[in-house]
């Protein structure tokens with residue numbers, strides 16, 4: 001090749017490289033100012049109906065799978081009256097959750113605001129949120145559970161299981177247990193007629209979360225608001241009485257006492273919490289721990305029932321613990337710490353069922369993600385479910401396999417309790433309650449489904465018929481086998 005041709009070739013190659021470089025840079029910069037791709041569906045309703053019909057089935061995954069395949073792991077849709085960016089990969093979700101208060105803030109619908117109250121932790125922001133989140137954590141951390149809460153959890157679970165016989169609706173039983181545990185932890189009140197009445201009213205509040213939140217159109221929502229007022233009145237009386245006891249130096253070891261202590265006393269002092277603020281705070285804790293823990297208890301049992309080898313493994317683990325103790329002796333912290341397979345079952349239940357399938361945030365400024373820009377003010381949904389059920393993150397991700405947790409200690413892609421500053425402050429408490437519940441269940445009972453029941457995911461994750469099962473005392477089963 002002569003000198004002229006060589007120079008020409010080099011010049012042409014350089015211009016081609018330069019052209020391609022500028023074209024791709026321009027494309028990235030153009031994309032950068034574009035919102036994530038997607039389809040916003042029909043006017044007003046967007047893709048809400050597609051989402052609801054998918055989540056009312058046992059297999060809602062196609063809703064997200066098909067959009068991820070088409071648009072990538074961050075896509076735009078329009079659901080529940082608003083354009084929403086769905087995020088389905090672990091890095092983006094972590095980034096969003098960790099930037100709470102800086103680039104994003106939590107965003108709950110107004111209907112929830114009316115039901116939990118404006119002084120709830122869910123709606124707090126900034127320094128007040130940080131302070132109250134850490135107060136809640138400090139009340140539900142492992143030292144407090146070990147020294148103080150475990151004994152009540154054990155006693156109340158046992159007490160409830162004492163009355164089990166024949167056919168029961170497991171979800172209802174689990175809800176009763178969870179409500180009683182929470183009231184004990186918050187207010188030191190043991191189950192009695194008052195707690196049972198409060199629970200009945202409170203269940204009407206919960207119904208309000210899953211209906212059309214417009215009083216004019218929905219009797220359920222009206223009833224829920226009324227019930228919320230009644231619950232607040234009942235709690236206010238307790239708070240008032242306890243405040244005067246606290247002022248006289250009478251201390252109890254519960255969340256209410258921690259709230260009095262942290263504020264230095266009454267709201268009129270300027271830096272303490274008023275009774276109304278405390279009541280809202282207590283209601284939000286009741287709401288946050290109630291459905292989540294009780295549904296996880298129920299689903300753990302459902303998945304176990306469908307996986308007999310896991311039941312056998314679990315029984316072995318708990319029989320061994322019980323063999324070292326008298327039948328009526330309470331579980332201790334060391335017992336809880338020697339339940340490795342139980343923790344695998346809990347992890348796997350949380351991973352597969354995703355009681356909180358994801359959390360909503362709102363962008364407080366334009367945020368660049370994956371080469372696109374999420375415009376300021378946009379609603380964002382970080383889907384925990386999509387991460388947990390992605391075949392790229394977990395092998396055979398859609399199969400319940402508790403043993404997978406024996407092979408790995410890597411929990412990078414596992415976020416059932418969320419992340420960042422709003423990470424669930426009740427995560428350890430929930431784990432302990434679940435472990436104690438499973439212990440007493442498998443050491444005392446055998447069970448079988450009373451009828452077919454199936455999982456659905458809208459409006460929340462649960463089984464359609466509240467999981468009816470038939471329970472038999474293990475001692476009786478053993479005797480029958482001998483005879």
Ligand code: HEM
Nearest residue numbers: 122288289292293296356359416417418422424425426430
């Ligand atoms: C299996 C049971 C539970 C699951 C799966 C769960 C899951 C979650 C998740 C994903 C969040 C994050 C919400 C967000 O980022 O916006 C959260 C927040 C929260 N959880 Fe839990 N939770 C459970 C049990 C509990 C319990 C027992 C309590 C009682 C103390 C509790 C209290 C809270 C509170 C107060 C928040 C709000 C935190 C904040 O906004 O700062 N949770 N939970």
